[in-house]
Amino acid sequence: MVPIEIRDVSLIYDTPGGKVPGVKEVSLNIGASEFVCIVGPSGCGKSTLLNIIAGFLTPAAGEIRIGGKKVDGHGMDRGVVFQDFAQLFPWRTALGNVAFGLEMKGVPKDERERIAHEQLRLVKLDKFTGSYPHHLSGGMQQRVAIARALAYNPSVLLMDEPFAALDALTRDDMQRLLAEVWRETRKTVIYVTHNVSEAVYLADRVIVMTPHPGTVKTEIRIPLPRPRNPLSVEFLDFQKELLRHLGYETGAGEPAKANGKANA
Amino acid sequence: MTETKQSRRSLVRGTLAVLGAAAVYEAMARSGYFAPALLPTLPTIGRTLVAMVVDGSMLEHTAFTLYRVMFGFGLAVVVGLPLGILMGRFQRVENFFLPLVSALMPIPSFALVPLFMLWFGIGNLTTILIVFYAATFPMMFNTWSGVRSVNPLWLRAAGAMGADEHKLFWKVIIPGASPFIITGMRQAFLRSWIAVVGAEMIAASDWGLGWVIFDAKEFLNTDIMLASLIVIGLIGFAFERFVFGSLERMTVLRWGMMRTAKG
Amino acid sequence: MQDAITTVAVDRGPVLAERWRLLARTLFPFIVVAAIWEIIAWVGIFPRRLFPPLEEVAASFVHLTMTGILPRHAIETIIRLLTGFALAGVVGVTIGVLMGRSRRAEDILLPLVSIGAPIPGLAYAPLFLLWFGLGNVSSVLLVGFVSAFPIIFNSWTGVKAVKEIWVRSAQAMGADDRRLFSHVILPGALPYILTGLRLGLAQAWRILVAVEMLAAVPWGLGWLIFGARKFLNTDAMLAGIVVIAVIGLALEKLVFQKIENYTVVRWGMISS
Numbered sequence: 001m002v003p004i005e006i007r008d009v010s011l012i013y014d015t016p017g018g019k020v021p022g023v024k025e026v027s028l029n030i031g032a033s034e035f036v037c038i039v040g041p042s043g044c045g046k047s048t049l050l051n052i053i054a055g056f057l058t059p060a061a062g063e064i065r066i067g068g069k070k071v072d073g074h075g076m077d078r079g080v081v082f083q084d085f086a087q088l089f090p091w092r093t094a095l096g097n098v099a100f101g102l103e104m105k106g107v108p109k110d111e112r113e114r115i116a117h118e119q120l121r122l123v124k125l126d127k128f129t130g131s132y133p134h135h136l137s138g139g140m141q142q143r144v145a146i147a148r149a150l151a152y153n154p155s156v157l158l159m160d161e162p163f164a165a166l167d168a169l170t171r172d173d174m175q176r177l178l179a180e181v182w183r184e185t186r187k188t189v190i191y192v193t194h195n196v197s198e199a200v201y202l203a204d205r206v207i208v209m210t211p212h213p214g215t216v217k218t219e220i221r222i223p224l225p226r227p228r229n230p231l232s233v234e235f236l237d238f239q240k241e242l243l244r245h246l247g248y249e250t251g252a253g254e255p256a257k258a259n260g261k262a263n264a
Numbered sequence: 265m266t267e268t269k270q271s272r273r274s275l276v277r278g279t280l281a282v283l284g285a286a287a288v289y290e291a292m293a294r295s296g297y298f299a300p301a302l303l304p305t306l307p308t309i310g311r312t313l314v315a316m317v318v319d320g321s322m323l324e325h326t327a328f329t330l331y332r333v334m335f336g337f338g339l340a341v342v343v344g345l346p347l348g349i350l351m352g353r354f355q356r357v358e359n360f361f362l363p364l365v366s367a368l369m370p371i372p373s374f375a376l377v378p379l380f381m382l383w384f385g386i387g388n389l390t391t392i393l394i395v396f397y398a399a400t401f402p403m404m405f406n407t408w409s410g411v412r413s414v415n416p417l418w419l420r421a422a423g424a425m426g427a428d429e430h431k432l433f434w435k436v437i438i439p440g441a442s443p444f445i446i447t448g449m450r451q452a453f454l455r456s457w458i459a460v461v462g463a464e465m466i467a468a469s470d471w472g473l474g475w476v477i478f479d480a481k482e483f484l485n486t487d488i489m490l491a492s493l494i495v496i497g498l499i500g501f502a503f504e505r506f507v508f509g510s511l512e513r514m515t516v517l518r519w520g521m522m523r524t525a526k527g
Numbered sequence: 528m529q530d531a532i533t534t535v536a537v538d539r540g541p542v543l544a545e546r547w548r549l550l551a552r553t554l555f556p557f558i559v560v561a562a563i564w565e566i567i568a569w570v571g572i573f574p575r576r577l578f579p580p581l582e583e584v585a586a587s588f589v590h591l592t593m594t595g596i597l598p599r600h601a602i603e604t605i606i607r608l609l610t611g612f613a614l615a616g617v618v619g620v621t622i623g624v625l626m627g628r629s630r631r632a633e634d635i636l637l638p639l640v641s642i643g644a645p646i647p648g649l650a651y652a653p654l655f656l657l658w659f660g661l662g663n664v665s666s667v668l669l670v671g672f673v674s675a676f677p678i679i680f681n682s683w684t685g686v687k688a689v690k691e692i693w694v695r696s697a698q699a700m701g702a703d704d705r706r707l708f709s710h711v712i713l714p715g716a717l718p719y720i721l722t723g724l725r726l727g728l729a730q731a732w733r734i735l736v737a738v739e740m741l742a743a744v745p746w747g748l749g750w751l752i753f754g755a756r757k758f759l760n761t762d763a764m765l766a767g768i769v770v771i772a773v774i775g776l777a778l779e780k781l782v783f784q785k786i787e788n789y790t791v792v793r794w795g796m797i798s799s
Binding site: 082104 | 690701714715717790
């Protein structure tokens, strides 16, 4: 898989209320097959940054290179998963959704259906290939979305709070599943979240961003072995450290906060 | 580009498009390829319109048409609204009327014009009844859907707060169904407006905007025809925009029960 | 024409009794209305020619059908309807989609369309008759013109309502503009487009009957009932009205509900 270089990227939003800086001079280097989480409160520009990397937004300054190639618009070297369940095409079955990217690539029908089946098996949905999205639960829909983003074999997977709209139990399952999928596929992953424990569970490295303007405040490497145990002392220590960087002082008096959202 | 700049450009383009279309029409009218009787120039149409307003004939036609449409529409509201509510509240009423309504609705109101002409002759009565027929079903149907769509949680909440059947009706069901009722009125008026013009044409009496258009055809008075079309369009637009628009703003929009625009 | 309502209970077996009850319940209001009609007809409040009893209407219906007169009227009407509607469908969807896709087209076309829309379609009829003469050309063009408006508006709204996230997803998966259009924009806008077509067809149907009366076409249901008036053939007129109702109901229930069930309902984009 490929490394990603982000160099001095800035973006300014032109709103009716004046110019608002979205992200300012962000630089990051992400290694091949690295799993990076970006955390930060709402408005810190983490989703904006992801959309720039995806090619949906053009930065005002700076540049992004994926595998040495400069990013210019969207491309098939990146797969994207959004938070919104509605990202699936309602007029296509789970299989049809997953096969979409391959269809665009011009892969023959048999071949793309075989690959789509395989991808759906990877996210444990092989029984639901013929279902339309509205017959699937939110968690299942997000699994289809992940399979869809992986199917055409991009080297980078970009995920924008994909599990934020799920209930807590489903979210835990999905995180486990994603960790497994990543171990098998070894994609380079950039994962945006505001959930601190999610970041510690998934990431090799966590980038902390702060708002006004959106900049990288610090980064923390998580060298814990996988699969990780969210109840281990080390795990909780990393969570506390992250929360401290985000401005939440977590004393021994209120351990409950450590598991919550950073900006609920 | 900012939004204001964009919307200004839209306005300019829109104005240019309308002016352009008018210019094309005018050029065609003056080209001499078409008979002036069939394609009068815009100033001719304007003069005719002014003349008809000044001598009062246009106002009289408009008054006749409005009288018929308001009478028929009012009748439709008086009959359709209570019937729709009863259908929504009582299963028996629904069982009786729903099949009838489903069978009658697909009959275009104009199909009944010849029949009504036989029964009631030419003139106001036939026109009003056609308008009534056209407007009743949308009124009834929407009211019925509205009453059925009242959130049962509101009923329970109101019941828990001690509302009796009477209060429940006036304080919960009617306001709850009001977005549908207003939509019903809107549709009913639209249908009425279409019906009155058509009925006036076919069951021609000697007054009314529909009659004037059709009558003008006999004498190739295309300018009168187009002038009346403008008046018909303006009235339809005014009702849609000002009467029903403000009714909506005063009620359901204020309550956040309806979005201003689709999508 | 009660079929549409009774077919709600399609399961066999234990629900058979339930089905009969539903049928009886559906038929009951029609029997009541028919009975009232018969009483009025036989008491003779109105002249018999103007208010014939139902058996005369039925006899007339059978006679007109057997002699092929009624079917021919119906077929001519349907051909006119479909020609006008096809015209409106092609032009309306094209203009609507164009307006939804291009800001420039929207700016230019929206004011023009909005000026034409609030005028009742039939009001254009004399103008069309003057310009294109009496007969088929005028009626088909007018039907097409009038039913194009709801189709344009709904297609336009539908394209604008296509979710941005679908577009982004598809672009991320390498869809070019052409395939974005055919694989995402069109299916995404389909619920609205179908609504527009449905409204357009209903509009076309309502207008056509009246247009046939005004345009003096030799055959057609509108002409049949209008012509019957001259000879006080109220029975033939009522038979024609029944056919009009049946066709209207069939268009709605058989054509559009089928298409919707097969597409947007199956996709969960609207509930049936």
